[in-house]
Amino acid sequence: MSALETQAGATVPAPRAAPAGPAGPARLAVRSHPVSTRRVLLSEWVKFRSLRSTAWTLLAAVVLMIGIGWLAGWGSNDSWAELSPQEQATFSPVDITLAGYYLAQLAVSVLGVLLVTGEYATGMVRATFAAVPRRLPVLWAKAALFAGVTFTLMLLAALLSFVGGQQLLGEHSATLGEAGSVRGIVGVACYLTVVGVLAVALGFLIRSTAGGVATMCGLLLVLPTLGLLLPSSWQEHVLPYLPSNAGAAFFSAAPSADSLSATAGAAVLGGWLLVTGVAAAVTLTRRDV
Amino acid sequence: MIDAKHLTKTYGTKTAVDDLTFTVRPGQVTGFLGPNGAGKSTTMRMILGLDAPTSGTVTVAGQPYRDHPRPLQVVGALLEARAIHTSRTAYHHLLALATTHGIGAERVRQVLEQVGLTEVASKRAGGFSLGMGQRLGIATALLADPETLILDEPVNGLDPEGIRWIRDLLKGFAAEGRTVLVSSHLMSEMAVTAEHVLVLGRGRLLADLPMSELLAQAASDVVLVRTPGADELGKALAGIGATVSRTDVDALEVTGPSAGRIGDLARDLGISIHGLVPKQVSLEEAFMDMTRDDVEFHASAGSAA
CATH class of the missing domain: 3.40.50.300 (P-loop containing nucleotide triphosphate hydrolases)
Structure with a gap:
């Protein structure tokens, strides 16, 4: 058997002879099962854990969440005397130690978009949909998997960020038992999970990494800033309904004055998710791959 | 299926x-x-x-x-x-x-x-x-x-x-x-x-x-003939309805009669034959013939569809 030098630098043995014809030994039957959402979910898990970039991006999200929370805790305590009396009065020890969510949401967005657009960019998506020609189970599986991973990691990161941050805040700290603490931690994890699933859905809608990431950044970071340019009479009808502000309405312990109620904020965020998810599902089933 | x-x-x-x-x-x-x-x-x-x-x-x-x-x-x-x-x-x-x-x-x-x-x-x-x-x-x-x-x-x-x-x-x-x-x-x-x-x-x-x-x-009906009497044979072949083209001083490309028929005719006229070969049309050519009008972009200048 000859060997071929390959680009990868490895020696590859020549392929084996073709399967025997009718005269040859009987083929070994391959055991398979019908495609199900559970199996697609397991398949997506194999894909998820077999890309190095996944681990790095998740690590970035966790590090940003915890690092910024601790830094903010230490910094606030250190410069407490320099804060104005008004700032001291409205200071929220819960919110300050969860501030890392602002950058963590970017890492989560990028990864959510990339889980989908990475397949479109490389052509993998054709193999995926040849295996699952009904397509929608892939959308549900990717969304569910990413939601599960994001929620677990971000809950842990938010908890660590809070606990460590409160230590660093010293006498200005809050405890887990205080009103708003648990809601803040769980709420931030929920918000980041919704952001992640939104990114997955946008990935299916937009199909390009650059477009998907840009749209997520626009939605989460640019629109809230641009909105401030609107006449103030309009601002109250627009700004609270943006995903970032709707999210803050339910996880922030000291929400801004024009913020929605916690329940309304959750509902609005759910609405964003629903609309984007339905749009993604409809285009996924209709469009050619 | x-x-x-x-x-x-x-x-x-x-x-x-x-x-x-x-x-x-x-x-x-x-x-x-x-x-x-x-x-x-x-x-x-x-x-x-x-x-x-x-x-x-x-x-x-x-x-x-x-x-x-x-x-x-x-x-x-x-x-x-x-x-x-x-x-x-x-x-x-x-x-x-x-x-x-x-x-x-x-x-x-x-x-x-x-x-x-x-x-x-x-x-x-x-x-x-x-x-x-x-x-x-x-x-x-x-x-x-x-x-x-x-x-x-x-x-x-x-x-x-x-x-x-x-x-x-x-x-x-x-x-x-x-x-x-x-x-x-x-x-x-x-x-x-x-x-x-x-x-x-x-x-x-x-x-x-x-x-x-x-x-x-893909098999063709073109025969390549090599003969010193190309002029004479060419005329005779044209006389029996063959399409003849001269490809060299001593070479003809004949479409119509079979190689055997050409050989017999040459013998009757007393013309010697140095080569008599049915032209092989490559599979590629046969395929090109079939799809010629259906190729989306032709390579020839100025004729892009």
Whole structure:
């Protein structure tokens, strides 16, 4: 058997002879099962854990969440005397130690978009949909998997960020038992999970990494800033309904004055998710791959 | 068995596949032949449900592909060579697809072995050569041991040994009574692999016939004659209705009479013959003839369609 030098630098043995014809030994039957959402979910898990970039991006999200929370805790305590009396009065020890969510949401967005657009960019998506020609189970599986991973990691990161941050805040700290603490931690994890699933859905809608990431950044970071340019009479009808502000309405312990109620904020965020998810599902089933 | 009925695909005003009706039968290798842009790949994507037909239907084993509960066991496909995430290893690429059908890691190792990629199974697919990528694509197609194989230009990027391997693989598959549809723009490759051909040009079906018939059509009625009496023989041949063209001082290209008839005529006239050969029309030429008007872009200057 000859060997071929390959680009990868490895020696590859020549392929084996073709399967025997009718005269040859009987083929070994391959055991398979019908495609199900559970199996697609397991398949997506194999894909998820077999890309190095996944681990790095998740690590970035966790590090940003915890690092910024601790830094903010230490910094606030250190410069407490320099804060104005008004700032001291409205200071929220819960919110300050969860501030890392602002950058963590970017890492989560990028990864959510990339889980989908990475397949479109490389052509993998054709193999995926040849295996699952009904397509929608892939959308549900990717969304569910990413939601599960994001929620677990971000809950842990938010908890660590809070606990460590409160230590660093010293006498200005809050405890887990205080009103708003648990809601803040769980709420931030929920918000980041919704952001992640939104990114997955946008990935299916937009199909390009650059477009998907840009749209997520626009939605989460640019629109809230641009909105401030609107006449103030309009601002109250627009700004609270943006995903970032709707999210803050339910996880922030000291929400801004024009913020929605916690329940309304959750509902609005759910609405964003629903609309984007339905749009993604409809285009996924209709469009050619 | 693949069954297409009036399959049509249009992109805006451009018709990529135009009213295709054909059946691909089990037990033989069917070649899907046509120049680039003839609609072969689009048709294959429609068979797999990746593209939706504008009109018409296509079924595999009696049902639309997407209605099969275990699609990978119905059709194994190699579409474009790279339907592989470049950052994932060959092993995990196959394992992810296998998992959708509850197929275990043991079968993944088996197909890697079969295509000769065991040594590089844990290397990222992005670093693979064209040939290795092609083999990984074929491993993907073989994964669930499908009843039907659909391979789009499988020999692209393979070395002669790899080409031979693919050929044997396809023939072995067909010999087991399975269905094989393989596309190529290379007539010569098809001639040694396929027993039946579907010829496509600009989205239309130009021919649907056994390979042997296509080869017979390729046989020509042109005879090359080498003779010192080219003038005299040429005139005599023209006299019996042959089309004669002078290609050299002592050479004629004769269309019409058989080589035997030309030889007899020369003997009667007392002209000596130094060479008398029926002209071989290459398969490539026969194929070009068939698809000449249907090639989307001609190379000649100023005639781009």
